[in-house]
Amino acid sequence: MLKNYLLAPGPTPVPPRVLLAMAQPIIHHRTPQFSRIFAETKNALQELFQTQQDVLMLAASGSGAMESAITNLFSPGDEVLVVNGGKFGERWMKISAAFGLKVTELRVEWGKSVTVDAVRQLLDERPAIRAVLVQASETSTTVVHPVEALANLTRQRDTLLVVDGITAVGVLDIPMDRWGIDVLVTGSQKALMLPPGLAFIALSERAWKRTKEGKVARFYFDLAKERDNQAKDTTAWTPAISLIIGLRESLAMIREEGLRRVFERHARMAAATRAAAHALDLRLVAPDAPSPAVTGMYTPADVDGGKLVAYLRDRMGVTFAGGQDQLKGKIVRIAHLGYMGAFDVVTAIAALEMALVHFGHRVPLGRGVGAAQEVLMAALPE
Ligand SMILES: *Cc1c(COP(=O)(O)O)cnc(C)c1O
Numbered sequence: 147m148l149k150n151y152l153l154a155p156g157p158t159p160v161p162p163r164v165l166l167a168m169a170q171p172i173i174h175h176r177t178p179q180f181s182r183i184f185a186e187t188k189n190a191l192q193e194l195f196q197t198q199q200d201v202l203m204l205a206a207s208g209s210g211a212m213e214s215a216i217t218n219l220f221s222p223g224d225e226v227l228v229v230n231g232g233k234f235g236e237r238w239m240k241i242s243a244a245f246g247l248k249v250t251e252l253r254v255e256w257g258k259s260v261t262v263d264a265v266r267q268l269l270d271e272r273p274a275i276r277a278v279l280v281q282a283s284e285t286s287t288t289v290v291h292p293v294e295a296l297a298n299l300t301r302q303r304d305t306l307l308v309v310d311g312i313t314a315v316g317v318l319d320i321p322m323d324r325w326g327i328d329v330l331v332t333g334s335q336k337a338l339m340l341p342p343g344l345a346f347i348a349l350s351e352r353a354w355k356r357t358k359e360g361k362v363a364r365f366y367f368d369l370a371k372e373r374d375n376q377a378k379d380t381t382a383w384t385p386a387i388s389l390i391i392g393l394r395e396s397l398a399m400i401r402e403e404g405l406r407r408v409f410e411r412h413a414r415m416a417a418a419t420r421a422a423a424h425a426l427d428l429r430l431v432a433p434d435a436p437s438p439a440v441t442g443m444y445t446p447a448d449v450d451g452g453k454l455v456a457y458l459r460d461r462m463g464v465t466f467a468g469g470q471d472q473l474k475g476k477i478v479r480i481a482h483l484g485y486m487g488a489f490d491v492v493t494a495i496a497a498l499e500m501a502l503v504h505f506g507h508r509v510p511l512g513r514g515v516g517a518a519q520e521v522l523m524a525a526l527p528e
Pocket of ligand 1: 156283312342
């Protein structure tokens with residue numbers, strides 16, 4: 147038997163309590179029984195998003211909510227500014243282009259976060275820009291972008307801030323209303339501790355106004371239609387019933403822990419993972435603004451990162467993510483989000499050390515683990 151540890155930045159592990167809730171016999175969705183559950187989850191989602199706005203639930207992976215933002219808010223030919231510093235920034239570019247938007251790309255070196263000055267300069271130069279599209283946490287390069295500062299810019303103009311928060315919501319503090327974020331998106335299979343299949347999106351007042359002008363064709367992802375249905379505690383189409391029943395549990399777990407403590411837990415796991423990387427002399431992919439959801443580290447020059455990740459997964463039962471495109475074979479990404487805690491970090495680092503040694507890279511076993519433990523000790527209960 148090989149016991150598996152899923153430590154990738156999505157999908158993430160699902161707690162037994164959530165699995166059991168989803169294992170119940172299916173119920174019909176046009177019933178008071180389902181509507182009660184739905185009402186509970188929609189309210190809890192507002193707490194999670196820190197918004198008074200409706201948080202809509204779509205049956206899709208996270209990209210579905212990203213696409214819905216584009217198709218509901220814009221018209222073909224509208225100019226948008228995309229912060230492109232990784233695979234998910236690239237996804238904003240591709241979706242925008244697919245629906246005929248005019249994309250102005252702000253390219254950011256992989257592993258770096260965008261500077262507010264660069265965005266301000268482009269917005270000043272190009273007043274036609276209707277929105278800034280960005281990731282709060284760019285999972286592919288393990289960096290965070292300065293969403294609060296970007297919101298300070300966009301709030302003062304007729305420019306929307308559209309944020310992919312897929313590894314940020316439920317990981318770090320991203321108060322939608324307080325910061326003035328116009329669109330915030332997440333998915334079920336990351337911090338929400340669910341299988342893939344649900345996507346969530348919330349819009350500010352002024353973003354809702356834009357939906358009335360947007361001329362891109364849309365049908366399945368019609369957010370105004372979805373909002374009308376949600377007001378009646380139902381969905382436009384058949385919802386992902388079992389996932390929503392699971393969502394009620396996972397949101398209850400988040401509420402029981404408390405958002406503040408959820409953020410602290412993620413920050414601590416990330417700090418412990420970075421401390422281990424430092425102790426093992428592994429360079430961070432995003433040293434300046436590392437994501438609390440996932441830590442990327444370069445593998446040593448004498449070790450093929452692709453082989454390392456495959457060996458860890460297939461022979462040791464520990465799933466990390468590798469690098470994509472120019473980072474392929476060069477990095478490992480160790481996730482610490484969702485249903486994870488201190489000993490997932492310890493497991494991750496112990497496995498990493500063992501795999502490095504297996505591939506001939508001499509590190510003293512336990513050095514990274516010890517460094518992680520030092521950080522984790524600080525949060526040990528009395
Ligand atoms: C995982 C992830 C996505 C999403 O997409 P899926 O469509 O759910 O595969 C988008 N953006 C970020 C930042 C992510 O981490």
